[in-house]
Amino acid sequence: MAELVLRDQEGVGAVGGSERGILQRLRDTRELGIAVVAIAMFVFLAIVRTDTFLTTNNLIGVAQRISLLTIIAVGMTFVMISGEIDLSVGSMYGLLAIGLSEMLVTWGWNPILAMPVIILAGVALGFINGFITTTFGIPSFIVTLGMLALLRGVTLTWIRTPPFGRVGGWFDRIFGGYVWEIPAQVFWMVGVVIIAAWVLSQTRFGYHVYATGGNPQAAANAGIDIRRVKIACFMILGGLTALASCILIGWLHGVSRNHGTGYELDVIAAVVIGGTFLFGGAGSVVGTFLGATITGLLTNGLILLGFEQDTEQIAKGAVIILAVSLDTWIRRRQRIA
Amino acid sequence: MAEQVRSSIAADGADRRDTPLLEARGICKSFLHVQALQDVNFRVYPGEIVALVGDNGAGKSTLMKVLCGAHHADRGEIFIEGRPVTIRNPHDAQALGIAVVYQDLALVNQRDVASNVFLGREPKRGFGVVDKPRMVRESRQVLQRLKINIPSVYAQVGLLSGGQRQAVAIARAIHQGGRLIFMDEPTAALGVQEQAKVLKLIEDLKAEGTAVVVVSHNLQHVFDVADRIVVMRGGRNAGERIKSETTPEEIVRLIVGADRIRAAEVA
Numbered sequence: 001m002a003e004l005v006l007r008d009q010e011g012v013g014a015v016g017g018s019e020r021g022i023l024q025r026l027r028d029t030r031e032l033g034i035a036v037v038a039i040a041m042f043v044f045l046a047i048v049r050t051d052t053f054l055t056t057n058n059l060i061g062v063a064q065r066i067s068l069l070t071i072i073a074v075g076m077t078f079v080m081i082s083g084e085i086d087l088s089v090g091s092m093y094g095l096l097a098i099g100l101s102e103m104l105v106t107w108g109w110n111p112i113l114a115m116p117v118i119i120l121a122g123v124a125l126g127f128i129n130g131f132i133t134t135t136f137g138i139p140s141f142i143v144t145l146g147m148l149a150l151l152r153g154v155t156l157t158w159i160r161t162p163p164f165g166r167v168g169g170w171f172d173r174i175f176g177g178y179v180w181e182i183p184a185q186v187f188w189m190v191g192v193v194i195i196a197a198w199v200l201s202q203t204r205f206g207y208h209v210y211a212t213g214g215n216p217q218a219a220a221n222a223g224i225d226i227r228r229v230k231i232a233c234f235m236i237l238g239g240l241t242a243l244a245s246c247i248l249i250g251w252l253h254g255v256s257r258n259h260g261t262g263y264e265l266d267v268i269a270a271v272v273i274g275g276t277f278l279f280g281g282a283g284s285v286v287g288t289f290l291g292a293t294i295t296g297l298l299t300n301g302l303i304l305l306g307f308e309q310d311t312e313q314i315a316k317g318a319v320i321i322l323a324v325s326l327d328t329w330i331r332r333r334q335r336i337a
Numbered sequence: 338m339a340e341q342v343r344s345s346i347a348a349d350g351a352d353r354r355d356t357p358l359l360e361a362r363g364i365c366k367s368f369l370h371v372q373a374l375q376d377v378n379f380r381v382y383p384g385e386i387v388a389l390v391g392d393n394g395a396g397k398s399t400l401m402k403v404l405c406g407a408h409h410a411d412r413g414e415i416f417i418e419g420r421p422v423t424i425r426n427p428h429d430a431q432a433l434g435i436a437v438v439y440q441d442l443a444l445v446n447q448r449d450v451a452s453n454v455f456l457g458r459e460p461k462r463g464f465g466v467v468d469k470p471r472m473v474r475e476s477r478q479v480l481q482r483l484k485i486n487i488p489s490v491y492a493q494v495g496l497l498s499g500g501q502r503q504a505v506a507i508a509r510a511i512h513q514g515g516r517l518i519f520m521d522e523p524t525a526a527l528g529v530q531e532q533a534k535v536l537k538l539i540e541d542l543k544a545e546g547t548a549v550v551v552v553s554h555n556l557q558h559v560f561d562v563a564d565r566i567v568v569m570r571g572g573r574n575a576g577e578r579i580k581s582e583t584t585p586e587e588i589v590r591l592i593v594g595a596d597r598i599r600a601a602e603v604a
Contacts, residue, residue: 203465211445211456218443222457223428281447 030275030330034290041297049304058300060183064251066296067185070289071244072263073270074196075237077288080271081200082233083213083280084140086129088147089241090263095155096122096245097255098162104171104249105163111171119242125151126238130231140234148264156257164254175250185247189289192240197285209233213280269316270295273323295319356419358383358548359404359435359517364413366399373399374410375572381517381548386539388563389552392592396572397552401519405437406430436515440522442506446495450487451476453494454509479512480504483541500531507538517548524558536562556585568592 045053052058072089079086096118103114129147133140166172177184200206211219212226219226248255274291276283298319302312357380366374374396381387391397402408404415406427415422417433424430427437444453451472452459460468476490485504487497494505503523510518523539524532539549539562553559559566560580568575568591576591 202467204459204461204467205465207452207459207467208457210448211452214445214447215443217441218445218456221427221437221439221443223431224457277447281445 038293062300064185067189070292075240078233081213081283086144088144090260091151094260095151105165122238122242123235126234130234134227175247269320360416362414365411384546386549388559388566391569395569434516436510438506438520451490499527519550
């Protein structure tokens with residue numbers, strides 16, 4: 001009876017109603033807004049540069065770059081929602097990629113051994129970042145800034161001549177191959193996005209990531225081990241960076257010693273353009289995918305429109321500032337409302 | 338003076354026949370060289386609203402933190418329904434039915450109401466997947482039970498008013514199975530209308546049989562809701578009064594110390 005009464009009131013009552021709150025709608029529209037921008041850019045380029053943009057080769061190239069960026073940026077999304085940041089991701093990308101290349105080419109390791117080793121190495125580097133940050137209470141900004149320099153230094157000291165060589169076989173096929181005209185990277189990206197989106201939005205761990213970034217004190221009071229959550233996020237980023245390294249080597253068969261320099265900016269740009277809050281507590285994997293798509297189209301578009309490559313930096317920087325300003329402005333208005 | 342206080346507590350205890358829901362005896366706690374609590378006694382009966390008042394540094398927050406597991410007492414005993422218990426951390430306190438609503442509410446502003454009600458205790462459906470439908474259902478039920486007016490359990494907590502946010506924090510405490518809820522300055526950050534709503538909510542909790550301890554500076558609100566007023570001063574019990582048998586003037590005197598008032602009058 002009491003049940004019935006409750007349910008009865010639910011439809012009309014003050015608490016009930018099936019309306020998705022304002023937040024839900026805003027969050028949905030935010031992702032929708034980002035999607036609209038991405039589609040608008042695509043359509044614009046398709047119209048203005050039909051002959052160069054809408055070619056199979058160009059689109060495949062764009063998709064390959066967006067895919068790698070998305071995979072790493074998804075990891076960064078976890079870290080940033082948990083209220084931290086990882087600036088070492090570009091150096092980590094370089095070290096893991098060239099390390100894998102060294103194992104496969106110079107040492108002649110079987111990829112079945114080299115691949116798990118590199119994935120573990122990525123996870124371990126993430127663990128180190130997370131462990132130092134949470135144990136000593138140093139801002140991750142500083143810890144990972146140190147790691148940015150340190151890991152690049154390790155790469156440059158260790159590798160004098162970057163190895164280059166085709167591994168061949170299943171390794172090249174699963175990371176650098178094509179199904180119909182679609183490059184393997186795209187499938188990896190889709191898989192990563194689906195699994196990560198599910199983990200972040202549906203699982204208990206995902207809920208705890210949002211709580212940890214949103215209000216660490218409250219999360220800790222509620223019994224959430226925020227230290228473990230943050231370390232896990234750094235480890236996820238490390239693992240995904242290692243996955244991207246495998247894909248890269250399977251595709252390009254080698255990288256330069258400076259690979260990944262400045263890449264942290266592209267990754268963070270993709271994440272914040274995708275609507276993840278710079279100070280944690282809000283964001284989404286799908287948003288990050290859309291953010292990566294926007295930066296990918298921006299880079300490609302500027303080249304196709306005949307701008308010098310150096311202007312890319314200007315455009316990217318401006319877009320980051322614009323995206324964060326817009327986001328902060330929207331959030332401030334929400335808070336006041 | 339101390340003798341008198343102790344005897345008055347004893348006399349008050351004698352005419353209550355039921356066992357206290359929570360009783361603390363001889364609680365001592367010091368931080369480095371500061372003796373924050375000295376031999377403090379404290380009781381709460383089922384369905385009672387107790388106000389814990391005192392000046393800054395009187396030890397009321399420290400006492401609250403000891404009883405809800407955030408601090409560990411150096412000495413003293415704690416009883417729940419007459420049984421001795423050890424409270425080492427917030428989990429222990431929670432398991433004993435003690436919940437806290439912190440002054441800053443400890444809510445995650447970016448998350449919705451249902452996620453906040455279940456913060457840290459999200460139910461699972463298997464594979465680690467959170468049972469959101471259940472969270473929505475139970476959040477609605479607890480809000481409805483408390484007659485709390487929230488636009489939607491999907492609403493982002495940061496978008497709610499101060500009073501609504503307070504209500505969500507209280508709903509969480511209730512949903513945790515709290516039989517005794519500590520509220521740290523529940524009205525401090527609110528507008529006048531919202532203050533009234535929260536006070537009403539505290540009375541509703543009492544009507545449901547939940548005991549509430551209100552830690553507050555606001556004597557007017559204390560007199561609006563409390564059944565009993567416990568005063569602390571300098572880390573000790575300074576007195577304890579049934580609301581109907583005291584006046585705000587007397588409570589103020591207990592808070593600042595009667596001798597000091599007399600000294601001031603003489604001067």
